Amino acid sequence: MRIRGINPSQALLALALLAALCWNLAYGAELRGVELRSGPTGTHAELRLDARAEYKVIPLANPDRLVVDLPGTRLRGNLALPGGQGIVKNVRSGQPVPGTTRIVFDLANPTVALAPRLEEGPDGVRLVLQWPGDGEADPIARVAAGGSAAPAPAPGPVTTVATALPPRVPSPPAVDPSAASNDATSRLIAGMPRADVGSQSPPSAVAAATTSAPEAVAPATPAPMAGGAAPVVEAAPPPAPSAPPAARPRTPVMTSSMRPLVIAIDPGHGGQDPGAIGPGGTYEKHVVLSIARELARQINATPGMRAHLIRDNDAYIELTQRARRARQAKADMFVSIHADAALNRAAYGSSVYTLSTRGASSQQARWLADRENNADLVGGVRLERDTLSSVLLDLAQSGHMKASQDAAQHVLTGLRAVGKTHKPNVEYANFAVLRNADMPAMLVETGFISNPDEEKRLVDPGHQRRIASAVLDGITAFFSNQPPPGTLFAARAAAAEQAGGSP
Missing domain, CATH: 3.40.630.40 (Zn-dependent exopeptidases)
Structure with missing residues (x-):
């Protein structure tokens, strides 16, 4: 008897597909977990399997992503996928065809992953995926590489005192507490008899009191001159600002023009x-x-x-x-x-x-x-x-x-x-x-x-x-x-030579 709408060949094909699916579920590998982490060397992903399995890695663009298909592998129920780390913005799972598990890594940029590999261990097999990088997302790595955690404001135009201010009598600088303390100490020592100073305090103590902060000591105010006229005191010009240290060149990173x-x-x-x-x-x-x-x-x-x-x-x-x-x-x-x-x-x-x-x-x-x-x-x-x-x-x-x-x-x-x-x-x-x-x-x-x-x-x-x-x-x-020429190590050596250092 023939079933209406289904011929024998279609029924056999359906039974074969069902048998293949049951075989995969019974004997195929199981994806037990997905781990994702990032560090100074790049982003590292591991797919934990209970046994060796076939896999296919497909890089895609617009948007950038890496697809991993695992034929004959089933996804463990209620498997929680990790959040974004490093170059990976998101991790998704799917099933393009029956019996095939698909894991999709959405990428922030088109970084090429290293060749995937299977690693066997006591807890099963791991499919390891790695995207190389120098960890620029890490603020500590940026500081170590000569950058900074936050961008510095652009410097404004620099003007000299001669062109920015009209000629006038300079005013004394603002007195801070440390300068006032040093000033009082200097006046006290200056008013002491020289013989007493030499007999009561060792030379080292006097030297320490007078040289503890020479750049912060304000000049002592002299006594009034005869006739009540006060002497003209010229304020010392402020110290010239020191030149900012030269920024370290950024460490070269791997590019497509370099070979590993x-x-x-x-x-x-x-x-x-x-x-x-x-x-x-x-x-x-x-x-x-x-x-x-x-x-x-x-x-x-x-x-x-x-x-x-x-x-x-x-x-x-x-x-x-x-x-x-x-x-x-x-x-x-x-x-x-x-x-x-x-x-x-x-x-x-x-x-x-x-x-x-x-x-x-x-x-x-x-x-x-x-x-x-x-x-x-x-x-x-x-x-x-x-x-x-x-x-x-x-x-x-x-x-x-x-x-x-x-x-x-x-x-x-x-x-x-x-x-x-x-x-x-x-x-x-x-x-x-x-x-x-x-x-x-x-x-x-x-x-x-x-x-x-x-x-x-x-x-x-x-x-x-x-x-x-x-x-x-x-x-x-x-x-x-x-x-060797054409490698990241050669680029780093050239950068170090230009900076006057060593690789």
Whole structure:
């Protein structure tokens, strides 16, 4: 029997759509919350999901807004959306098609957001969105940048006394209480016999009484002259106003004509290669991935910088491919993150290593390089190098050796603020992961996972944030001293040079 107005194909399509909707509701992800905050580095938004989900980010103009579509994701009931913060004026939600949740960020200006990323944590998955900026809406940031919390009134025309006033006898200045007090003290001291002054008061006391406020002491009125004529007293001219301090130039901000500094972050090991394993069963590959993600988050929150993660999941990548991926991303620096291990469980502290094709700085550096280079054997890759590739690699690296050493020294200095370093200086050895890097490159050992105490610290999110911040401080210091052209760091260095300061 056929239902009037509905043919079988339409009924099947409706049933399919209903089934798809029910499947999405039963198995799809759930948007549990939306967080929004702003600070000196820009505006930061996080969409909290209970599981990994597909997403699509659509920037729109007139008016400016950023749309995030989450196919197969449902919105938690009675979800409260945050109010405006920073560049985001308002946050709205909708459903463009059944089974798709849409979040709309209304923007105050057409600032381009950084590349979105998914971050996994113990409470689920977060989709992170960031709009960079220097925090000009913050009055404290404006003052720190050389501005002011409120605009100052425009100065009026300046006239001199000679042109503004006709010639006449100047009148004495108005007497304030402090000047009158100093005047009385001066007359009292002047009327005292010199012998008494010298015998009763030490010279230091008299000097202190007469010089406590020399600019505020009014001249003492002299006694009347013979014949009752009063002497003519000329008032001292008021002090010339001091020139206002020169206004500090505003700190340059990121513009469309500048390119961001790209920092390639390589979490060591991964997949079938667990790396070192701590006494508590902690895998190096998991620890370094967490630290690398935190470092990427902090870099992306820094104006003028952008992070590129070589791996963002538990996957194995050949050592020869890691630096190549950094090259494809046009990275300005390559940082490989690891956790050290030693037979001596008491060994502790962080270290920083650079590439050397002509030997190692120590036996430990040589042993560490051999251990890290064997990772490709675990991954099933056969290491092969011929004479030509060795020569080409040496030539490619020769121009970056000094820069790598300088950058590594800055990072090692930053790590000293977190805790004791294992070695006082930057070490070097023939690390395979650094051989193909044609940019400043280093390998950072964040601590000894073989040490039970350091193993606990390495899995602590707070300690991971401090390590990432220390590495970022070193990277920032290096590029502030050696800024590549066309970057925000180069613009800041030029502004500082014009102002006669240092970057």
